[in-house]
Amino acid sequence: MKKNKEKGMLDFAGNYKYLTYIGCILSGISAVLVLIPFICIWKMAYEIIQVFPNISMVSDLSFYGWEAVIFSVVGIFVYFGALMCTHISAFRTARNMKNESLHYIVKLPIGYFEENGSGKIRRIINECSVQTETFLAHILPDITGAVVTPVAMIVLLMLFDWRLGIISLIPIVISIYFANKMMGKDLVESMKQYQNALDDMNNEAVEYVRGIPVVKTFGQTVFSFENFHDSIEHYKKWAVNYTIKLRIPMCNFTVSINSIFALLIPAGVLLIASAINPNKFISDFIFYIIFTPILTVVMNKIMFSSENFLLAKDATKRINSILSEEILKVAVKNKVPNNATIKFEHVDFSYKGSNNKALDNVSLEIKEGCKVALVGPSGGGKTTVASMIPRFYDVNSGKVTIGGVDIREISNEKLMSMISFVFQNTKLFKTSLFENIRFSKPDASREEVLAAAKAAQCEEIFEKFPDGINSIVGSKGIYLSGGEAQRISLARAILKNAPIILLDEATAFADPENEYKIQKAFEQLIKGKTVLMIAHRLSTIKDADEILVIDKGKIIEKGSHHELLNKKGIYNNMWLDYQTSICWKVKEVG
Incomplete structure (x- = not known):
């Protein structure tokens, strides 16, 4: 009996996987480019503070404004190029997943379909490939950008005032701790259970819909509906338990990730009193006010993208579960029986x-x-x-x-x-x-x-x-x-x-x-x-x-x-x- 070697997501893309790599690199570059306009905005605020209240003396506002616009536009175009690359690769990946799965299942013993049900098999082939496509096309470049952004931001946060930079990072570190409480092996198992529950519901839904004409026409007992109802109840039980389990960690994560200002503002009030150059400190402080909300957005994106990564990873495993099934051994000699005994x-x-x-x-x-x-x-x-x-x-x-x-x-x-x-x-x-x-x-x-x-x-x-x-x-x-x-x-x-x-x-x-x-x-x-x-x-x-x-x-x-x-x-x-x-x-x- 022949078994296929388990494939990773990008293995299904063939040579198109290099477009994924290019797309991720472009996404990282775009993430850096779109940070520059925030620096330009800070420079504008700095120039104004230096000459306040004689604002008319500021001469470089238009220059910084156009600089912000140019870097924003370039960042958008680079990101667009990144998405073009990842989409082409993702579409090819999804197509190959479906093609390989459909060509493979015709070689499987018919008993496999009796054991698994057409609804479950259809969902694995169709929805798991779509899930993988969505991850590669959208989520993966976003993860790359979301990872590059904090690295660049940490450098910038430490560049202006290391004290305010450290204070800004304290809530981030706390949020990472609570994010880890929700992720890890438990989340991997939860995503597996989630997919299993959806498979069961889909399979029973297909069987129920197929049975409706018989039930309505001949008044036969609706055992298929009982199974469908049970699968819904199973999913409901899982969803409620999962939500309750994550309630406290998720609240803690949300509070910590949004509490940067709760530390930054009191720290600014205390530090300005000892500042040698109050105007410079105020301008630096404004930079942190402008910049730190991006950290909140980025951390949220990383957390939710990680969940999508686990879903896509599980989806790939389910495709591999089909491709790893033992196929019927093909007759080599192709003998022909002489009779029907x-x-x-x-x-x-x-x-x-x-x-x-x-x-x-x-x-x-x-x-x-x-x-x-x-x-x-x-x-x-x-x-x-x-x-x-x-x-x-x-x-x-x-x-x-x-x-x-x-x-x-x-x-x-x-x-x-x-x-x-x-x-x-x-x-x-x-x-x-x-x-x-x-x-x-x-x-x-x-x-x-x-x-x-x-x-x-x-x-x-x-x-x-x-x-x-x-x-x-x-x-x-x-x-x-x-x-x-x-x-x-x-x-x-x-x-x-x-x-x-x-x-x-x-x-x-x-x-x-x-x-x-x-x-x-x-x-x-x-x-x-x-x-x-x-x-x-x-x-x-x-x-x-x-x-x-x-x-x-x-x-x-x-x-x-x-x-x-x-x-x-x-x-x-x-x-x-x-x-x-x-x-x-x-x-x-x-």
Whole structure:
């Protein structure tokens, strides 16, 4: 299995990262340039104080004024150039992040998407790249300027009157202490929790919105809303606790950073009494009055920029979390199976992060053209068995073969062409019913699609809508029930005409009428195919060539329906329970 080396933010920029470096240098230069107008303003005040009250004797005011304007304009243009450089680099970084992630996820096992959810993956790829782009384009040059500014200011503060300079820096030092209380490892962990909470909310929001048509149309229970609500409550709890935790340090930081005047003014009153040249001291004091508010702005910018840096750093880690996932090993020899016989040989498998085996030394064989059913309690491993065949996941040990060839030695394209899927959670795209069916065979003719739809008992569905098979799913009231959606899915599988059919709870959401039609469609779908079915409705698998009972990742019984009933084991008990449940339903209807 291949893993990518973790990348830093600028690694995604390629050679464009040098524009980021240039942009940061220009931002630092701009930060120095925009300080010069404040010196010019001080010089103007100094000239006025020296000749006061004969202000008319001042001759250099216009010179200092134009000097301030020129340096301001030059500083703005230099900063504009800095932003141009960082924006170009940031856009390239975000584009490369998205491109690499999107190209990479198509190589991941399909099980990865089941584990993480489409909403979470979408947010990581889209919003994390945008977050990184914002940081590189705006925040990073601002941080550079914010760091250069205090260095230049400290030099200037000490240059005029070192006593006032030290007094001005005391609140800054105190504010740095309180800023550190809010930052460090705790802030890194908090930013991680913040992103996790947003991921969860986004994922649940996507699932909830997707479920709205089903909920509104069929009145099904809104479990997805409960999950969405829980994710909101989790975020709310985190946000409130985080706010309370930072309340005192943030108040202390704000008070200290804004208290320069509280020390500077009393100090000025005390020091002027002992000043040898009061006029010069007053002019120096005015410089500090003009200059020190910049320190407050700069320190606030540094603190909030640091938070954005941690967010961007965490966003990059999340992109890397996708790029570090193990991809499916590509078949080197690209062997082609001679037939559609499926065989599991001593297969072990555990899901990521689990200590328990989902499959434990499973061996089975589904001969070409045979129909095998998997039954057993929920969580027993039925769906996991089916997931191994198309390589939704790869086995931890043992092997799965088709036609005697290890599926890891079959190209992904060939393997997918050999398998058709009909799962309980049918996915229909917001396009026409015709295109939804043709999705399994894009080059199919209209006649082929219509024939597959007829075989899947879909004609009645088309008759419900004015545009028939051309009706767009999800628009203008075009919604399908669970059973109708399954018939569209069956039409896809019939059109594909693959030699292997995987059916996972294909009648789970069907009412009796739809179940009858789905069963009729099954007859067309499975003719001459190798079939693996998973079902809780035992009536649908009575005629299977072999039934395998799976529990806790192991096959504990196997045989035909009648053979298993005669064994008086687990399957027999399941059958009796199923018959009892049918009786309850009949009585309810009666």
